[in-house]
Amino acid sequence: xxxxxxxxxxxxxxxxxxxxxxxxxxxxxxxxxxxxxxxxxxxxxxxxxxxxxxxxxxxxxxxxxxxxxxxxxxxxxxxxxxxxxxxxxxxxxxxxxxxxxxxxxxxxxxxxxxxxxxxxxxxxxxxxxxxxxxxxxxxxxxxxxxxxxxxxxxxxxxxxxxxxxxxxxxxxxxxxxxxxxxxxxxxxxxxxxxxxxxxxxxxxxxxxxxxxxxxxxxxxxxxxxxxxxxxxxxxxxxxxxxxxxxxxxxxxxxxxxxxxxxxxxxxxxxxxxxxxxxxxxxxxxxxxxxxxxxxxxxxxxxxxxxxx
Amino acid sequence: xxxxxxxxxxxxxxxxxxxxxxxxxxxxxxxxxxxxxxxxxxxxxxxxxxxxxxxxxxxxxxxxxxxxxxxxxxxxxxxxxxxxxxxxxxxxxxxxxxxxxxxxxxxxxxxxxxxxxxxxxxxxxxxxxxxxxxxxxxxxxxxxxxxxxxxxxxxxxxxxxxxxxxxxxxxxxxxxxxxxxxxxxxxxxxxxxxxxxxxxxxxxxxxxxxxxxxxxxxxxxxxxxxxxxxxxxxxxxxxxxxxxxxxxxxxxxxxxxxxxxxxxxxxxxxxxxxxxxxxxxxxxxxxxxxxxxxxxxxxxxxxxxxxxxxxxxxxxxxxxxxxxxxxxxxxxxxxxxxxxxxxxxxxxxxxxxxxxxxxxxxxxxxxxxxxxxxxxxxxxxxxxxxxxxxxxxxxxxxxxxxxxxxxxxxxxxxxxxxxxxxxxxxxxxxxxxxxxxxxxxxxxxxxxxxxxxxxxxxxxxxxxxxxxxxxxxxxxxxxxxxxxxxxxxxxxxxxxxxxxxxxxxxxxxxxxxxxxxxxxxxxxxxxxxxxxxxxxxxxxxxxxxxxxxxxxxxxxxxxxxxxxxxxxxxxxxxxxxxxxxxxxxxxxxxxxxxxxxxxxxxxxxxxxxxxxxxxxxxxx
Numbered sequence: 001x002x003x004x005x006x007x008x009x010x011x012x013x014x015x016x017x018x019x020x021x022x023x024x025x026x027x028x029x030x031x032x033x034x035x036x037x038x039x040x041x042x043x044x045x046x047x048x049x050x051x052x053x054x055x056x057x058x059x060x061x062x063x064x065x066x067x068x069x070x071x072x073x074x075x076x077x078x079x080x081x082x083x084x085x086x087x088x089x090x091x092x093x094x095x096x097x098x099x100x101x102x103x104x105x106x107x108x109x110x111x112x113x114x115x116x117x118x119x120x121x122x123x124x125x126x127x128x129x130x131x132x133x134x135x136x137x138x139x140x141x142x143x144x145x146x147x148x149x150x151x152x153x154x155x156x157x158x159x160x161x162x163x164x165x166x167x168x169x170x171x172x173x174x175x176x177x178x179x180x181x182x183x184x185x186x187x188x189x190x191x192x193x194x195x196x197x198x199x200x201x202x203x204x205x206x207x208x209x210x211x212x213x214x215x216x217x218x219x220x221x222x223x224x225x226x227x228x229x230x231x232x233x234x235x236x237x238x239x240x241x242x243x244x245x246x247x248x249x250x251x252x253x254x255x256x257x258x259x260x261x262x263x264x265x266x267x268x269x270x271x272x273x274x275x276x277x278x279x280x281x282x283x284x285x286x287x288x289x290x291x292x293x294x295x296x297x298x299x300x301x302x303x304x305x306x307x308x
Numbered sequence: 309x310x311x312x313x314x315x316x317x318x319x320x321x322x323x324x325x326x327x328x329x330x331x332x333x334x335x336x337x338x339x340x341x342x343x344x345x346x347x348x349x350x351x352x353x354x355x356x357x358x359x360x361x362x363x364x365x366x367x368x369x370x371x372x373x374x375x376x377x378x379x380x381x382x383x384x385x386x387x388x389x390x391x392x393x394x395x396x397x398x399x400x401x402x403x404x405x406x407x408x409x410x411x412x413x414x415x416x417x418x419x420x421x422x423x424x425x426x427x428x429x430x431x432x433x434x435x436x437x438x439x440x441x442x443x444x445x446x447x448x449x450x451x452x453x454x455x456x457x458x459x460x461x462x463x464x465x466x467x468x469x470x471x472x473x474x475x476x477x478x479x480x481x482x483x484x485x486x487x488x489x490x491x492x493x494x495x496x497x498x499x500x501x502x503x504x505x506x507x508x509x510x511x512x513x514x515x516x517x518x519x520x521x522x523x524x525x526x527x528x529x530x531x532x533x534x535x536x537x538x539x540x541x542x543x544x545x546x547x548x549x550x551x552x553x554x555x556x557x558x559x560x561x562x563x564x565x566x567x568x569x570x571x572x573x574x575x576x577x578x579x580x581x582x583x584x585x586x587x588x589x590x591x592x593x594x595x596x597x598x599x600x601x602x603x604x605x606x607x608x609x610x611x612x613x614x615x616x617x618x619x620x621x622x623x624x625x626x627x628x629x630x631x632x633x634x635x636x637x638x639x640x641x642x643x644x645x646x647x648x649x650x651x652x653x654x655x656x657x658x659x660x661x662x663x664x665x666x667x668x669x670x671x672x673x674x675x676x677x678x679x680x681x682x683x684x685x686x687x688x689x690x691x692x693x694x695x696x697x698x699x700x701x702x703x704x705x706x707x708x709x710x711x712x713x714x715x716x717x718x719x720x721x722x723x724x725x726x727x728x729x730x731x732x733x734x735x736x737x738x739x740x741x742x743x744x745x746x747x748x749x750x751x752x753x754x755x756x757x758x759x760x761x762x763x764x765x766x767x768x769x770x771x772x773x774x775x776x777x778x779x780x781x782x783x784x785x786x787x788x789x790x791x792x793x794x795x796x797x798x799x800x801x802x803x804x805x806x807x808x809x810x811x812x813x814x815x816x817x818x819x820x821x822x823x824x825x826x827x828x829x830x831x832x833x834x835x836x837x838x839x840x841x842x843x844x845x846x847x848x849x850x851x852x853x854x855x856x857x858x859x860x861x862x863x864x865x866x867x868x869x870x871x872x873x874x875x876x877x878x879x880x881x882x883x884x885x886x887x888x889x890x891x892x893x894x895x896x897x898x899x900x901x902x903x904x905x906x907x908x909x910x911x912x913x914x915x916x917x918x919x920x921x922x923x924x925x926x927x928x
Contacts, residue, residue: 001784001928051758095751096504118758120503124749126416128383138882145874153867193887195816197879201824202895205877208868210837215864243838246784247831251778253826255775258820263765265376266820273824 009283010292011237012230018286022168025279029118029175038174039181041192044132047074047090048098051118052106054083058113065220070105072098077185084118095122098201120132135196143167144199146207154214157299161291162210165283169201169206172279173272187267195267202276205251209244209284215262216240219290233293237285249282257267315911323798329805332369339363350784360628371808371838374815374889379756380498381506384749387467387491389423389460390415392744395777396459397441404441405612407431420488424456460490463743468493471746473739474509478732492749505728505754513701513745514736516653517685518719519645521695521707524621525591527644530624531595532615535584583608587642599630599638623647628703629723643704645697651689653682659737661730664722670730673724674737681717688715700733766819773823774800781830785837786928787921791912792833800831803893817890825897828872832905835861841927850924851859854913858906865906872898 042049052063063085064076074089091098097116106115121129146166151159181189216236224232257275259270339362346352356363356631391414397404411430415423426450431438438452439445464487471493473715475483500506575850586601597605608614609624618624622644625880630638655676664671676684687696687711697707698721705723718795724730754762781789803822807814840857848856873895880891916922 001786024359041309053757069870094507095748096507099504116757117755121755122748122750124747126386127749134882135503138878141882142875142878145878146871149867149870149874165879194890195885197817197883197887199889200875200879201872204872205605205868207871208831208864211867211871212864215867239836246834246838249729250780250830251824251827251836253776253780254773254823254825257769257776258823260767260817261765261772262820262823265762265816266765266769269817269820 002242002249004245007238007241008236009241010234012233012290013281015290015293016285018282018290022283022287025172025175026168029168029178031174032175032178036181038179040193041188041190041195042088042121042123042128043134043192044128045090046092046123046128047088048092048095048120048122050087050089050098050102050120051079052085052087052102052115053116053118054085054113056112056113058110058115059087060085062131064080064109064285066105066109067102069109070101072101072105077188080186080267091122091131095120098122099231102259105178106226131193137195137204138196139170143204146203151255157292157295158214159217161288161295162207162214164291165210165280165288166203166206168283168287169280170200173199173202173276177272177273179308180306187263187271189268192268194266195272198269198272198276201273202280205277206280206283207249210288212244212247213240213284213289216290217292224273229293229296233289237289241285244284246279251277253297312914316434319908322647326798326801326805329809330371330801331566332366333804333808336366337364338371364921369808371804372811372813373759373763374813374840374886375496375498375752375820376754376816376886377759377766377814378498379500379759381500381503381752382495383495383497383510384744384751385471385493385495385510386749387460387464387493387743387900388745388747389425389463389491392460392463393424393427393456395744396443396456400441400852401432403436403637407436408436420459420700420907424453424460426877427456428453435814435905464491464493465744467746468743470739471495471510473734474685475511475841477735477739478506478508478509483587493746499754499756505732507748507751508737509732511746512732512736513742514653514733515699515701515741516721516737517649517658517699518651518684518698519647519649519697520691521697522644522646523694524679526622527593527595528591528620530618530644531587531589531642534614534624535582535587535616537580537583537608537617539583539586539608554806566805573910588639595624595642595661596631596639597626597642602640603738604629605642607641609674617642621647621742625697625702625704627723628700628705630723641704641708644706645699649699650696651680651683653737654857655683656737659704659728659734661734663727664720670724670727671720672724672730672733672737674719674721676717676719678717681715684717684719685713685715704886739771762816768814769823770779770819770885773826777826777830781833787916787926787927788833788837788840788913792830792905792917794839795833795908796826796829797907799897799900800826800902803896806896806900807893812891812892815886815888815889816885818893821890821893822897825894825901829897829901829904830867830900832861832865835864836905836909837927844924850917850922854910854917858910862906867903869898869902 019037058077060078067074067076067087072087072089074087074091075088077088078084079086087102089098099120102117103115143163143166147159147163150162153159154162177189177191179197181191184190216239218234220232220236221229222238252274255270258266260272262270306308309846321768333903339359342358342864346355387502390408394400394408407430408427411426413424415426416419416431428438438449442452443455444802452695466613472483472485475485475495475497480497480500482498484494486494488494495508495510512524528832579871583605586599587595587605589595606626609626615623623646624642624644627641627643629728630639632641656674657677657680658675659674662671662673663669691707691710692712695707697704698719700721703908705721721733724733774796777790781792781796784788800822802824804814807818841859843853843856844850876891876894876898880888881893883891911921916926
């Protein structure tokens with residue numbers, strides 16, 4: 001079976017459209033980051049999350065008002081499992097007391113519907129600040145490491161454009177999280193440790209597709225006249241289109257399976273991966289290679305190919 | 309083909325090692341299923357005893373599940389180094405308190421800093437030599453910083469040991485206790501059912517002190533001297549909402565004697581209440597606080613400005629357990645005790661929780677070392693007829709009247725709620741007191757029922773992930789897809805066996821990593837197959853096309869694997885807990901896929917082409 005057989009898209013000719021799309025994505029994302037900020041999870045903000053399961057179906061609004069009256073401030077939402085609710089609060093301190101507050105309030109106000117606390121996660125503010133710092137360090141180190149590796153393996157222009165594409169991908173997904181954070185009920189899209197894991201995986205993976213396109217361009221560019229570059233870029237991208245899409249496709253299968261089956265704890269992560277791979281595939285074709293092309297046509301020095 | 313023979317042997321070895329490593333996991337599962345299948349409990353017990361060795365061996369070597377899957381507690385605790393520094397200081401004065409306060413607020417904003425350095429910087433800013441408060445006058449600042457650093461390092465190690473002792477005695481299977489940085493402990497306990505009790509056990513400082521109780525007249529005078537202070541702290545107002553209506557305060561008064569005028573609570577109209585509004589005094593020297601006001605009174609008595617009003621070297625402490633008045637109200641007696649303890653818990657060598665012979669209430673019997681025994685004999689001998697309070701963590705458990713000199717070094721703590729509490733106290737006293745208080749910074753508790761939900765979700769996603777990816781590969785690449793699927797099976801085997809073999813545990817994020825790896829592992833095959841298709845389209849023979857396909861695709865495959873490995877490695881280094889599980893499986897999976905895609909499928913092709921199973925059309 002073949003999905004892309006002998007395609008002949010003129011990617012380079014239409015690159016300006018892609019630039020515009022990417023710019024809009026990035027500007028909207030950044031604007032939202034500045035205006036709305038990010039919806040941080042307890043990992044980075046501190047606070048507590050409690051998962052409560054009820055014996056019978058329960059109205060979220062009822063529980064919300066019971067919690068308010070009990071003095072537990074925060075949000076109450078459906079948790080992905082059956083008859084379970086997720087209570088999120090900025091409560092700091094002894095979880096024994098928090099647990100007592102919740103169970104007392106629920107057992108006295110909903111006596112006919114026994115409930116059980118399935119899990120409690122509480123993170124203090126100092127450790128949350130630490131985790132945030134670690135996350136930033138990990139992201140920075142990953143980007144620096146990938147930049148180093150790609151610049152060892154590829155020519156300078158290729159490497160720079162490839163890393164630009166990674167930034168493009170991570171920032172777009174970050175912008176998406178800022179835009180949609182807290183809006184979707186079954187998927188809070190909070191930025192926590194698992195999302196950082198997704199970002200790092202996206203950063204590592206984003207370069208995969210790019211490398212495939214680059215390899216082909218390099219291979220075919222050797223010893224060609226600069227006037228033929230546009231044709232060669234286009235042909236290379238068309239030749240590799242199939243594998244670029246299929247490699248992303250198989251990961252997409254995994255990610256979609258995770259989104260559907262792995263439960264609420266993994267859902268935001270799966271969404272981040274989904275968006276990241278989608279944007280990553282797009283950017284290897286429409287961002288990374290066209291940047292190299294534009295850069296090359298404008299600069300006077302030809303690409304110096306390394307080795308054989 | 310000689311080369312292939314070597315590769316075949318390598319693949320066989322990898323596969324065999326994987327199966328050998330996973331075998332105990334399967335066996336463990338089979339055995340526990342078998343155990344469950346028996347109808348009567350005698351049968352299953354008999355089976356368990358007969359096969360004890362096999363069961364234990366399988367359990368020991370099987371793949372461990374993470375805390376999120378089997379249920380348990382993950383805690384990050386911090387040893388309060390600031391408190392330790394404060395303990396080490398002598399002739400503390402107002403300046404000292406002020407500097408320490410500012411260091412405290414600074415430490416709260418900056419995370420994971422060296423507290424000792426902060427303290428040193430704090431005193432340096434004020435131009436005060438550290439030797440004024442710490443160690444010897446002749447020590448230089450640097451000496452003192454070094455000594456304090458050594459103390460805090462030692463405190464962390466001791467805290468770890470003590471907490472390990474406590475957990476071991478409480479009985480948790482395979483606890484994990486690690487130090488992190490200069491003042492943190494990471495504790496992982498699986499299968500804990502009573503988290504509140506464990507939390508208390510871990511945090512209990514068990515600072516045991518024997519203190520002399522002052523006589524009733526002195527107590528009354530002392531309480532009167534502070535009865536005018538307001539309940540609200542001078543800086544931060546104490547929460548007043550929790551104060552019950554004033555009539556219940558009246559009812560709280562014991563009926564044995566008429567309440568003195570001081571007991572009568574003033575109406576709460578003024579907003580800010582005085583201490584005398586919530587505590588009661590009887591002419592015979594009994595002072596008490598009703599149960600509802602306990603936290604408030606404790607807070608007031610802890611305030612330095614209140615303590616300054618009391619006579620030299622004395623302190624007012626509340627009882628740990630309320631007494632029941634005839635009308636059913638609970639109230640906490642308050643005692644005036646000497647601030648300097650006569651004896652501390654350091655002398656305790658043995659503790660035993662038991663029931664008292666007289667009233668069948670839980671109590672803890674303690675015995676002391678030689679030094680403690682002789683001191684205890686002297687103290688009891690000198691104070692016959694007086695009360696000695698047994699103070700644990702700042703609350704008075706009992707204040708018995710000394711009847712006679714006690715030469716044996718025995719003492720007893722009573723006034724304990726239940727036997728569990730007595731047992732925990734025994735554990736804490738035996739394990740020794742923590743060198744400094746510990747605080748819980750992070751807590752993640754997952755109950756076993758949620759864990760089994762997660763296991764089900766994880767299994768479902770692994771299964772569907774494999775089925776979907778495998779079917780896709782066969783549809784898209786035909787027979788070559790089957791080769792990729794075989795490689796994928798080996799890949800998953802390797803990931804699980806490496807996890808089991810190295811004793812790493814599998815968590816829900818780890819399962820997510822495996823599912824993700826499935827999608828990534830076949831990528832290398834996709835790159836190779838696409839290349840082979842191209843070569844075939846150029847009219848090359850099948851064997852030539854396969855050769856060039858593998859050769860040409862290798863560079864891209866290596867690049868993508870290295871970048872993914874790098875990202876996963878950094879995630880492992882900087883991430884904590886759950887995310888590390890994801891990073892580990894991603895790393896193993898990526899490494900394994902390099903082997904399975906490049907070596908395994910290659911050998912498979914050679915074999916399949918030789919046996920004429922594959923031809924030019926087999927790549928779809």
